[in-house]
Amino acid sequence: MRPLFHPQLVNEPFGDPGVYVDFRFEKRALLFDLGDNAPLPPKKLLRVSHAFVSHTHMDHFIGFDRLLRICIGRQKGVHLYGPPGFIAQVEHKLAAYTWNLVQNYETDFEVVATEIDRVEAGVMREAYSARFRSRQRFGREPLAASTIANGVLLDEESFRVRVALLDHRTHCLGFAIEEKMHVNVWKNRLLAMGLQTGPWLKEMKRAVLAGEPDGQPVRAWWKEHGAVREREITLGELKAYALDLVPGEKICYVTDVVFHEDNVRRIVDLALGANVLFIESVFLDAEAGHAQEKKHLTARQAGTIARAAGARMVIPFHFSPRYTGREGLLRAELEDALEGGGI
Numbered sequence: 001m002r003p004l005f006h007p008q009l010v011n012e013p014f015g016d017p018g019v020y021v022d023f024r025f026e027k028r029a030l031l032f033d034l035g036d037n038a039p040l041p042p043k044k045l046l047r048v049s050h051a052f053v054s055h056t057h058m059d060h061f062i063g064f065d066r067l068l069r070i071c072i073g074r075q076k077g078v079h080l081y082g083p084p085g086f087i088a089q090v091e092h093k094l095a096a097y098t099w100n101l102v103q104n105y106e107t108d109f110e111v112v113a114t115e116i117d118r119v120e121a122g123v124m125r126e127a128y129s130a131r132f133r134s135r136q137r138f139g140r141e142p143l144a145a146s147t148i149a150n151g152v153l154l155d156e157e158s159f160r161v162r163v164a165l166l167d168h169r170t171h172c173l174g175f176a177i178e179e180k181m182h183v184n185v186w187k188n189r190l191l192a193m194g195l196q197t198g199p200w201l202k203e204m205k206r207a208v209l210a211g212e213p214d215g216q217p218v219r220a221w222w223k224e225h226g227a228v229r230e231r232e233i234t235l236g237e238l239k240a241y242a243l244d245l246v247p248g249e250k251i252c253y254v255t256d257v258v259f260h261e262d263n264v265r266r267i268v269d270l271a272l273g274a275n276v277l278f279i280e281s282v283f284l285d286a287e288a289g290h291a292q293e294k295k296h297l298t299a300r301q302a303g304t305i306a307r308a309a310g311a312r313m314v315i316p317f318h319f320s321p322r323y324t325g326r327e328g329l330l331r332a333e334l335e336d337a338l339e340g341g342g343i
Helices: 064-071 086-095 187-192 200-209 235-241 261-271 285-294 299-309 327-338
Strands: 005-009 019-023 029-032 048-052 077-082 110-120 123-133 140-142 152-155 159-167 171-179 182-185 217-224 227-234 243-246 250-254 276-280 313-317
Touching: 005 276, 019 250, 048 064, 048 159, 064 077, 064 086, 077 086, 086 110, 086 123, 159 261, 171 261, 182 200, 200 217, 200 235, 217 235, 227 235, 235 243, 250 261, 261 276, 261 299, 276 299, 285 299, 299 313, 299 327, 313 327
Parallel strands: 029 048, 048 077, 077 110, 250 276, 276 313
Antiparallel strands: 005 019, 019 029, 110 123, 123 140, 152 159, 159 171, 171 250, 182 243, 217 227
């Protein structure tokens, strides 16, 4: 089965960090970080429904203006996520422009900003949100707070996005997008159980994805010769005899972090078993002291973390410009670490 997501770096590895995740079967995309996004044509930015900002250093947030300019008047809104203080930063960005003619647009463009607000002992507890609407000249409208459970920021029917709070001498967020399990139905096995396919399968799949217990009763119903037939069966019986449960794809994005025990633990937890890990590899390990001062990873440190997480594919990025023309050294060091040549 083809994966739901198609991820790609927004820029080449020496450019501003960012990953664009297109959906193969929907007209939408997710964006991780909002640095320079000039390589993305307008039609791609118009697909973005949610953008996740690791932190608001310029090379991670300057592209918000272009996203806004392209989308306003042409789509109904975008949801942004960021670290503590993010809502005020979005508000100030919007307040920097004059909106006296914005009511001429047919659509009421809406920006919703969510920030990790309550942090206790490094653990995220709550997220606060605010809405900014074009017809209200992007005035701030507070929304209800939400609880962050198991690091989940966004939970939709087919995927979820998790977050980890990391250290870059400021709060910085790492993200993982997890495609939910594929629930495949063996039609011949259903028939052997005396069941037929029908609309009931959609609700059954939702129950599986929601983690309902095996003892949960399922009403199977279908039409046969003009009459409705039905039968009750447990979710566990269907799992055992008629369903094929296939884990979904996991993509992780980590950038702008210092190498220390707490960060490493949180990144490994976030990226565990990732199909694709995008991870910064800014310096060579010979300059580990400089990397520590700048609060970035070396290529060897990135490879060591990726190996500990068991990531299947590792894509390095955010290379320091001092290695222009020597990109191969960074990639070779990362590969060596992935093969066990640790720090």
